[in-house]
Amino acid sequence: MRRWWLDLGSFAVALALAAAVVLRWRRGHVALLSSTAAPAIRLLALLIVFVQGCADRLRGREEPDGQGAVPGSQDMSVGAGPSQQVEEDMSQGANAPESSGTTPTLGPDAFPLADEAALGRWARLVADDGFAVGPGKRFALALVPVPEATPAQDPRWLQVASALEALADAAGGAEGEAFRSRWRAHVEARKAGGSETIAELQALLSSMEALPLYHAGLAGYVWRRAAPLPVSASERAELFGRIERHLRACEALLKGQFETGPIEFTAWRSKAAPPVGYSGLKVPKGLLAAAKGHYPQIDAGTWTVEATLSLTVVDAGVTLLRAGRASELQAGQRFTLGRLDVLASGRPAKLRHDELGDMSLGAGAVVTAWDVGQRLARPGSERVRAKVAAAQSDDSKALEQLQSILPAAHLEIRRALAEKPQAPGSPGLRTLLELFDQ
Amino acid sequence: MGLLHRLYARAAPEVWETETRLLHALRLVRRPLAVQWIATAMCDLRCPHCYSGAGKRAEGELTTQEAIRLVVDELVALGRPTFVIAGGELLLRRDIAEIVAHARAQGLEWAMHTHGGHVPKFRSLFERHPPTLAAISLDGEQRQHDLFRGRQGSHAAALAAIRTLKECGCPEVVAGTTVTRENADRLADLFPIVAASGADSWGLHLFAPEGRGAEHTALCPTPEQLRRVAAFARRKRGLFHVELCNEWGSAGADDRFYRDQPFLCGAGRISCVVGATGEVLPCTTTDLRESEGNVRDRPLRDIWTRGFTRFRSAGHRECSDGHECWLQARNGNPCREQAFGACRKEAV
Numbered sequence: 001m002r003r004w005w006l007d008l009g010s011f012a013v014a015l016a017l018a019a020a021v022v023l024r025w026r027r028g029h030v031a032l033l034s035s036t037a038a039p040a041i042r043l044l045a046l047l048i049v050f051v052q053g054c055a056d057r058l059r060g061r062e063e064p065d066g067q068g069a070v071p072g073s074q075d076m077s078v079g080a081g082p083s084q085q086v087e088e089d090m091s092q093g094a095n096a097p098e099s100s101g102t103t104p105t106l107g108p109d110a111f112p113l114a115d116e117a118a119l120g121r122w123a124r125l126v127a128d129d130g131f132a133v134g135p136g137k138r139f140a141l142a143l144v145p146v147p148e149a150t151p152a153q154d155p156r157w158l159q160v161a162s163a164l165e166a167l168a169d170a171a172g173g174a175e176g177e178a179f180r181s182r183w184r185a186h187v188e189a190r191k192a193g194g195s196e197t198i199a200e201l202q203a204l205l206s207s208m209e210a211l212p213l214y215h216a217g218l219a220g221y222v223w224r225r226a227a228p229l230p231v232s233a234s235e236r237a238e239l240f241g242r243i244e245r246h247l248r249a250c251e252a253l254l255k256g257q258f259e260t261g262p263i264e265f266t267a268w269r270s271k272a273a274p275p276v277g278y279s280g281l282k283v284p285k286g287l288l289a290a291a292k293g294h295y296p297q298i299d300a301g302t303w304t305v306e307a308t309l310s311l312t313v314v315d316a317g318v319t320l321l322r323a324g325r326a327s328e329l330q331a332g333q334r335f336t337l338g339r340l341d342v343l344a345s346g347r348p349a350k351l352r353h354d355e356l357g358d359m360s361l362g363a364g365a366v367v368t369a370w371d372v373g374q375r376l377a378r379p380g381s382e383r384v385r386a387k388v389a390a391a392q393s394d395d396s397k398a399l400e401q402l403q404s405i406l407p408a409a410h411l412e413i414r415r416a417l418a419e420k421p422q423a424p425g426s427p428g429l430r431t432l433l434e435l436f437d438q
Numbered sequence: 439m440g441l442l443h444r445l446y447a448r449a450a451p452e453v454w455e456t457e458t459r460l461l462h463a464l465r466l467v468r469r470p471l472a473v474q475w476i477a478t479a480m481c482d483l484r485c486p487h488c489y490s491g492a493g494k495r496a497e498g499e500l501t502t503q504e505a506i507r508l509v510v511d512e513l514v515a516l517g518r519p520t521f522v523i524a525g526g527e528l529l530l531r532r533d534i535a536e537i538v539a540h541a542r543a544q545g546l547e548w549a550m551h552t553h554g555g556h557v558p559k560f561r562s563l564f565e566r567h568p569p570t571l572a573a574i575s576l577d578g579e580q581r582q583h584d585l586f587r588g589r590q591g592s593h594a595a596a597l598a599a600i601r602t603l604k605e606c607g608c609p610e611v612v613a614g615t616t617v618t619r620e621n622a623d624r625l626a627d628l629f630p631i632v633a634a635s636g637a638d639s640w641g642l643h644l645f646a647p648e649g650r651g652a653e654h655t656a657l658c659p660t661p662e663q664l665r666r667v668a669a670f671a672r673r674k675r676g677l678f679h680v681e682l683c684n685e686w687g688s689a690g691a692d693d694r695f696y697r698d699q700p701f702l703c704g705a706g707r708i709s710c711v712v713g714a715t716g717e718v719l720p721c722t723t724t725d726l727r728e729s730e731g732n733v734r735d736r737p738l739r740d741i742w743t744r745g746f747t748r749f750r751s752a753g754h755r756e757c758s759d760g761h762e763c764w765l766q767a768r769n770g771n772p773c774r775e776q777a778f779g780a781c782r783k784e785a786v
Contacts (some may be wrong), residue, residue, distance in 0.1 A: 021464055023463070024465045025465050027464060028465075030465050030466070030743045031465065031467070031743070032465055032466075032467055032468075032469055032516070032517070032743060033461060033467060033468050033469060035469075035517070040463060040467070041457055041460060041464075042457060044457075044460060045453050045457035045460055046453050048456050048457050048460070049449050049452045049453050052452075070652040090665055092529050133678075133679075137676070137678075140676065140677050141633060141677045142534065144677060145629075145633075147678075154730070156642055165554045207495075215675040215676065216676045232707050250676075254695070255694060257694075258693075258700075300446070301672075301695070302669065302672060302673060306669060396660065396662075396663075399623065399662075404661070407772070418744065422576045427623060427624040427626065428623035428624070430626040430627060431623050431624070431625055431626035431627075431666060431670060432666070434627070434670055434673060434674075435669050435673070437665065438673040438674075
């Protein structure tokens with residue numbers, strides 16, 4: 001039972017506080033915020049913003065998508081998921097049917113980390129521990145920048161091997177051993193100058209995901225290894241579809257962490273040994289739920305919206321395979337070719353780029369952003385070559401133009417860089433290539 | 439706290455702004471989290487992008503005793519914010535070891551910005567009092583860095599400084615690159631150097647037309663370059679700790695792709711700068727008209743609590759807008775707004 005003097009006391013304290021604020025306000029005094037009052041002020045501000053947000057919603061002042069976006073703007077990071085983009089494309093064409101002949105089989109599209117335990121295993125592989133970067137990140141940093149045809153005696157391979165062993169050890173278990181043997185074989189093949197098959201690349205990706213290691217840099221690496229391989233449309237679309245899901249999972253985890261706070265590391269401070277399995281990593285509460293919530297709508301980030309090529313279909317009969325879906329493109333339809341898309345043509349067909357002109361697809365052709373430039377007619381190829389030559393002579397305008405046609409130009413850029421790596425504009429071209437390769 | 443954190447993270451800039459206004463209305467002021475002291479205007483390099491126009495010692499720089507009494511001791515009264523020492527080149531001050539030792543004795547954490555050329559000479563200081571954070575300037579690969587800094591060997595010295603500081607136990611060594619028109623398209627060549635340098639992170643600053651930089655406005659990167667650099671940084675964050683620094687301003691909800699924390703301009707709100715001659719400024723501007731007072735005339739805590747009202751109340755355009763980098767806004771440097779392209783359109 002509460003006593004009357006408790007109520008009176010509380011009232012008096014509140015009155016004194018209010019009086020102190022009013023007096024300070026009237027006298028123009030300013031005081032430093034104490035560390036005990038700071039959280040209360042933060043909480044009050046949070047409450048005000050929350051109430052304001054609710055009031056805005058009630059008044060209907062919010063945009064229809066409920067995110068307060070600027071009119072006419074589009075949220076490129078969450079709203080334009082792959083399936084949505086296909087629908088946008090379809091809306092521009094007439095009655096675009098869905099093709100089934102080349103549709104890859106990807107299975108249900110669910111967030112890959114099923115529970116908190118899986119999330120914890122992922123965090124151990126990617127998060128920094130306060131002393132060193134996470135083993136997954138270290139492996140990616142060692143492997144991804146190693147250029148093609150790097151000789152076996154190059155010291156960078158030693159770093160790759162060391163990082164691979166550390167990562168496999170950190171993962172542990174049968175999955176860790178499978179990962180180790182798959183990737184070790186891949187590294188050895190690369191050192192020997194050999195190339196891989198699409199099945200081997202699928203297996204590399206599977207071995208990563210089994211750990212579970214979801215890492216955009218390594219997924220991009222797998223894409224770059226797979227892109228030049230001559231394989232069927234469905235095989236390629238299947239791998240690209242899997243990479244797309246992998247990248248979306250990475251984006252969802254990133255977005256989730258921005259809301260819940262990052263994974264934090266606390267060093268073990270006791271004299272006693274830490275418990276078995278202690279990592280010091282603290283996965284924020286709610287991260288799994290946040291990432292799972294974002295996953296259905298999120299796109300593959302830069303892989304969806306950057307390094308793309310806008311094309312128009314001249315002849316019907318071209319199928320676009322994107323994110324596990326196949327869609328027939330109609331004559332006259334405009335679409336954006338991304339790095340994770342595959343085009344397949346059942347019969348000879350043409351595509352048109354506004355500036356570079358026509359590109360031909362023979363019967364049974366399989367085209368991706370990697371090799372679309374090879375389909376250009378001679379005038380288009382020469383335009384690309386001229387732009388690359390100009391950019392290599394340090395023409396900044398040409399560099400800007402190349403950025404908007406990267407899929408059509410990257411092979412020519414690679415050729416030019418191999419020929420003249422020290423040319424004045426070569427560093428700019430190398431920076432541009434990074435935007436295509438990662 | 440999990441739910442509150444999520445709510446806060448979703449609307450951090452709004453909460454920050456509301457909190458600032460609320461504190462102002464209640465006549466309360468946050469304690470600063472960091473106070474930067476421009477220890478000297480002296481510098482042995484003449485970089486064209488220098489925000490402080492460093493070179494010769496400025497007339498009337500704070501003496502050792504003044505630095506200790508008017509800056510360090512005042513920071514203790516202000517709740518021990520991080521004491522960031524910059525310049526010029528701070529290590530050209532002969533009394534820097536004495537000032538750092540006093541600050542450490544008072545329980546202050548300290549950080550520094552240096553070009554790195556004199557770091558090995560101060561090894562014993564760094565071993566005794568390792569800075570919490572040290573930022574070493576690295577503007578490009580060897581040839582470009584040396585050319586830009588106007589001294590052969592400055593690139594090698596910067597890399598040596600990174601190694602020395604790590605060996606001395608500095609927990610976070612940052613390689614800092616000021617992105618200019620000259621080096622924006624050369625970052626792909628710089629990345630492997632930074633990643634192999636031993637630095638913990640790579641901070642990509644953005645050229646600001648301040649100090650000597652105001653005489654070299656042609657160094658301002660083009661909007662296309664900014665877009666490329668932002669896209670480059672976003673990709674590289676998966677491999678290395680790359681961060682776009684405050685001069686870039688906010689990318690809205692897409693800040694998560696470029697930074698660890700959402701951007702909120704701290705000028706006059708959670709940080710300030712004490713100039714070489716004791717002027718208290720909101721940020722690293724050389725324009726003394728922005729001064730809120732001099733520590734020789736009024737105590738720093740008084741300047742902090744009574745000054746900077748334009749940053750803490752509404753209606754002062756670039757001063758009260760925590761979404762923008764105040765320094766860039768005051769210099770009318772709009773090109774960075776296009777850095778984030780379509781991403782920038784989204785409101786938080």
